[in-house]
Amino acid sequence: MDALQWRLLPLLILLASFILFFYFQNSSTLNQKECSLLPFQHYWIASKRIVTPQGVISGLVEVKEGKIVSIVKDEDKDGKIELGNVLDYGEAVVMPGLIDVHAHLDDPGRTEWEGFPSGTKAAAAGGITTLVDMPLNSFPSTVSRETLELKLKAAESRIYVDVGFWGGLVPENAFNKSALEDLLRAGVLGLKSFMCPSGINDFPMTNSSHIKEGLSVLAKYRRPLLVHAEKQPDPETNLGVQDGSDDARSYLTYLKTRPPSWEQAAIKDLLALTKDTRIGAPAEGAHLHIVHLSDASSSLDLIKEAKSGGDSVTVETCPHYLAFSAEEVRDGDTRFKCSPPIRDAVNKEKLWKALIEGHLDMLSSDHSPTTPELKRLDDGDFLKAWGGISCLQFVLPVTWSYGQKYGVTLEQLALWWSERPAKLAGQKLKGAIAIGNYADIVVWNPDVDFDLDDDYPVYIKHPGISAYMGTKLSGKVSATFVRGNLVFKEGNHAPAACGVPILAK
Numbered sequence: 473m474d475a476l477q478w479r480l481l482p483l484l485i486l487l488a489s490f491i492l493f494f495y496f497q498n499s500s501t502l503n504q505k506e507c508s509l510l511p512f513q514h515y516w517i518a519s520k521r522i523v524t525p526q527g528v529i530s531g532l533v534e535v536k537e538g539k540i541v542s543i544v545k546d547e548d549k550d551g552k553i554e555l556g557n558v559l560d561y562g563e564a565v566v567m568p569g570l571i572d573v574h575a576h577l578d579d580p581g582r583t584e585w586e587g588f589p590s591g592t593k594a595a596a597a598g599g600i601t602t603l604v605d606m607p608l609n610s611f612p613s614t615v616s617r618e619t620l621e622l623k624l625k626a627a628e629s630r631i632y633v634d635v636g637f638w639g640g641l642v643p644e645n646a647f648n649k650s651a652l653e654d655l656l657r658a659g660v661l662g663l664k665s666f667m668c669p670s671g672i673n674d675f676p677m678t679n680s681s682h683i684k685e686g687l688s689v690l691a692k693y694r695r696p697l698l699v700h701a702e703k704q705p706d707p708e709t710n711l712g713v714q715d716g717s718d719d720a721r722s723y724l725t726y727l728k729t730r731p732p733s734w735e736q737a738a739i740k741d742l743l744a745l746t747k748d749t750r751i752g753a754p755a756e757g758a759h760l761h762i763v764h765l766s767d768a769s770s771s772l773d774l775i776k777e778a779k780s781g782g783d784s785v786t787v788e789t790c791p792h793y794l795a796f797s798a799e800e801v802r803d804g805d806t807r808f809k810c811s812p813p814i815r816d817a818v819n820k821e822k823l824w825k826a827l828i829e830g831h832l833d834m835l836s837s838d839h840s841p842t843t844p845e846l847k848r849l850d851d852g853d854f855l856k857a858w859g860g861i862s863c864l865q866f867v868l869p870v871t872w873s874y875g876q877k878y879g880v881t882l883e884q885l886a887l888w889w890s891e892r893p894a895k896l897a898g899q900k901l902k903g904a905i906a907i908g909n910y911a912d913i914v915v916w917n918p919d920v921d922f923d924l925d926d927d928y929p930v931y932i933k934h935p936g937i938s939a940y941m942g943t944k945l946s947g948k949v950s951a952t953f954v955r956g957n958l959v960f961k962e963g964n965h966a967p968a969a970c971g972v973p974i975l976a977k
């Protein structure tokens with residue numbers, strides 16, 4: 473009897489492994505099926521307007537198992553290739569998916585503000601295929617290996633596009649080299665810090681010495697430091713609001729509290745440190761990225777000067793600084809409150825000029841939502857309302873619509889929204905329609921207009937707090953592919969959230 477059992481054992485193990493193998497294979501193909509609205513993984517995307525780094529072409533992009541495996545121009549096509557499944561988008565634009573390097577998805581801990589599922593569904597619907605989540609507004613803030621692990625847990629099976637993570641540089645970890653290295657080794661794509669209060673208790677501001685330390689650690693990992701560059705020159709000077717006589721419902725009351733001199737003061741401090749990032753200098757390999765620049769006057773001149781001196785510096789602005797001006801913000805309309813603030817129309821024109829001339833490197837959403845209550849939509853108090861623009865789903869049509877006047881091209885959109893952000897985030901296989909890259913693609917119609925009204929399908933958690941609601945935009949997204957999965961098509965998302973968390977290695 474015993475002997476028989478022993479002889480049967482290997483057989484049983486073999487049988488069990490067969491069962492397990494087929495079970496897992498089946499469940500993973502089942503899952504894979506849910507990841508995409510397409511029933512196949514090898515196909516061709518055809519269009520008359522495919523935006524590649526070599527220009528706009530008419531032709532086909534071949535996608536296989538999540539990657540771009542060939543790109544063929546129409547004129548080179550004949551007879552050479554045998555086509556299988558072709559998705560023909562005609563005149564629609566086929567562009568690399570947008571990479572948003574600045575979004576606050578507030579997960580875990582403040583999911584009533586946004587959260588991974590709604591945020592990444594909105595991203596997919598807006599043509600964003602990768603976003604990098606900011607380390608603050610979630611709770612806890614992402615300032616250590618452990619807190620990054622909480623992020624990863626929160627993101628598991630809940631993200632519809634790829635998501636990377638910035639870590640926080642805060643006073644608590646800035647002088648603790650091993651803690652910072654631990655956070656970097658855990659996979660954050662870089663660090664982010666504030667030079668003024670962030671509005672979030674567990675994310676205190678840093679000073680120049682913290683930032684210098686941060687840059688020296690980042691140099692070794694060749695990852696960037698992103699900084700919210702606003703600094704109150706003298707904390708004692710209270711600007712305009714000390715006696716309570718100003719009308720808190722007036723936008724100008726808020727605007728006065730954060731003048732351009734705050735941006736200039738912060739940028740001056742930062743650029744005194746970036747000399748160290750030059751070739752041969754002590755922090756070579758580190759890089760400073762200034763987030764959401766609003767001031768287009770001397771802040772911009774300082775940045776231009778640093779760049780021409782060889783400092784490793786880039787700068788982003790956001791669509792709201794390009795779309796709106798202070799003059800247009802109505803009393804009590806706190807949807808427009810953000811920091812740094814939206815400035816006057818002359819400043820806006822200068823920002824556009826700088827963007828077109830190449831002095832601003834890229835765009836980001838700075839999607840920073842909250843609840844309607846904290847946005848104080850009821851009493852319209854600009855001084856008490858949460859600062860942040862909610863916009864994630866709309867950045868492509870907004871950039872396109874408001875950019876028409878300035879002759880913005882499709883190639884420029886791809887540069888500002890994909891190629892340069894991919895480089896900042898260290899994503900070599902993203903940011904361009906190129907052979908070998910991930911098939912992260914947006915298909916959209918520049919000529920289709922739509923009203924952003926209550927009937928429009930909006931996926932962000934609180935559409936009512938978005939400054940874009942009620943506007944008319946052109947440029948409608950019709951399909952979004954992430955790693956070859958069709959994750960969004962004409963108002964529908966793929967059933968499963970198969971976005972990948974992106975960790976630096």
Ligand SMILES: NC(=O)NC(NC(N)=O)C(=O)[O-]
Binds near residue numbers: 670672811812861
């Ligand atoms: N805590 C925040 O999210 N702040 C954000 N708020 C804005 N931009 O108004 C930001 O990026 O600074």
Ligand SMILES: [Zn+2]
Binds near residue numbers: 763764812
């Ligand atoms: Zn900021």
Ligand SMILES: [Zn+2]
Binds near residue numbers: 840
């Ligand atoms: Zn932000």
